[in-house]
Amino acid sequence: xxxxxxxxxxxxxxEGANSTLRCNxxxxxxNLQWFHQNPWGQLINLFYIPSGTKxxxxxxxxxxxxxxxxxxxxxxxxxxxxxxxxxAVEPIGGNQFYFGTGTSLTVIP
Amino acid sequence: xxxxxQTPKFRILKIGQSMTLQCTQDMNHNYMYWYRQDPxxxxxxxxxxxxxxxxxxxxxxNGYNVSRSTTEDFPLRLxxxxxxxxxxxxxxxxxxxxxxxxFGDGTRLxxx
Numbered sequence: 001x002x003x004x005x006x007x008x009x010x011x012x013x014x015e016g017a018n019s020t021l022r023c024n025x026x027x028x029x030x031n032l033q034w035f036h037q038n039p040w041g042q043l044i045n046l047f048y049i050p051s052g053t054k055x056x057x058x059x060x061x062x063x064x065x066x067x068x069x070x071x072x073x074x075x076x077x078x079x080x081x082x083x084x085x086x087x088a089v090e091p092i093g094g095n096q097f098y099f100g101t102g103t104s105l106t107v108i109p
Numbered sequence: 110x111x112x113x114x115q116t117p118k119f120r121i122l123k124i125g126q127s128m129t130l131q132c133t134q135d136m137n138h139n140y141m142y143w144y145r146q147d148p149x150x151x152x153x154x155x156x157x158x159x160x161x162x163x164x165x166x167x168x169x170x171n172g173y174n175v176s177r178s179t180t181e182d183f184p185l186r187l188x189x190x191x192x193x194x195x196x197x198x199x200x201x202x203x204x205x206x207x208x209x210x211x212f213g214d215g216t217r218l219x220x221x
Contacts, residue, residue, distance in 0.1 A: 001168065004151075004178075011199030031206055043199065045209040086151055095159060095206060096144070097165055 002027045002091045004031070006100035013077050013107050020070040021103045023087035031090035032063050034072050037102070038083045046085075077107045111135050115200050115213035122190045122220045130185040130216050132200030138197045142167075142185040142210070143175065145196040152199060158183055190220045 002051040003026040013019055023032070034046040047054050047061040049070065054061050058077075063070040074081055091098070116131045132141065139160045144152035144167075154167030158177040170192055174186040183202075187194060197217050201210040 021212075023199075026137075034210055035212075041197065041215055043201075043212040045211065048207070048209040077121070088152070090206065095165070096154050096159060097152075097210075098155070101151045 001096075002029070002098050004087060004089055004098050004100040006085075006087060006103050008103060010104045011106070013105065014103060015077060015079060015107055015109050017077050018073070018075045019077060019105070021074070021085050021105075023070045023072070023089075023100055025068050025070075025087075025089045027068070028092045029065065029068075029089040030092050031097070032065075032070055033088045033097075034061055035086045036072070036081075036083050037086065043086075063100065066105070074105075077105075079107045079109055081105060082107050110198070113200055113202050113211050113213035114199075114203070115216050115217060118214065119217045120219070121186075122158045122218065124192065124220060126168045126190050127186070127188050128190070129209060130187075130198055130200075130218070132202075132213060133181050134174070134183075134200075134202040135181065136163070136202060136204075137180060138202035138204050140205065141175075141177065142201045143173075143185045144201065145169065145194075146199060146215075147196050151207070155185065155198075192220050194218065195220045 005024045005052045088097045088099045142157040156175040189205040200213045
């Protein structure tokens with residue numbers, strides 16, 4: 001199956017700092033989504049972004065489908081941004097989603 | 110709208126027991142998916158359904174069964190519980206493949 005790799009695996013930030021999370025995938029995809037799993041385990045969809053750039057407040061995401069990667073930008077980080085960020089991809093020709101192993105983010109006051 | 114509701118939230122099973130994890134959504138979504146998340150890992154797809162009466166295996170289907178008799182409900186059945194099935198189980202729904210997934214809060218299952 002398709003391989004999904006996320007980097008860095010762990011990240012510690014001071015409140016107010018910016019960060020970039022990366023998702024690489026090994027094959028062409030129909031669909032790519034970014035999720036935030038909060039410290040209570042709840043999964044929240046951040047972006048549906050198979051290609052191009054989207055922004056939502058302090059968060060933005062860019063997917064370059066031809067080069068098989070996506071980036072999630074977090075600006076002016078807050079303690080509530082802490083948690084694990086996952087990307088998930090759907091390969092072309094299938095309905096299955098494959099998740100990366102995530103980036104664990106800790107924002108320190 | 111309640112969104113995606115999973116029950117129970119927690120459960121402890123003995124090896125060899127069976128149980129059904131319930132998932133219900135009230136958004137009239139066609140697609141419903143079951144995932145498991147092992148500690149420190151991403152989610153892995155167990156089974157999925159693209160509409161009532163249609164189900165398909167995901168990446169890790171062994172030891173599980175599903176049914177989709179209505180649009181709203183997508184139960185996951187464990188027939189003979191094994192310690193390897195200790196995990197957190199998430200159900201997700203979405204209208205079609207070009208829309209974001211909505212997740213339930215998960216069921217934490219321990220098999221001893």
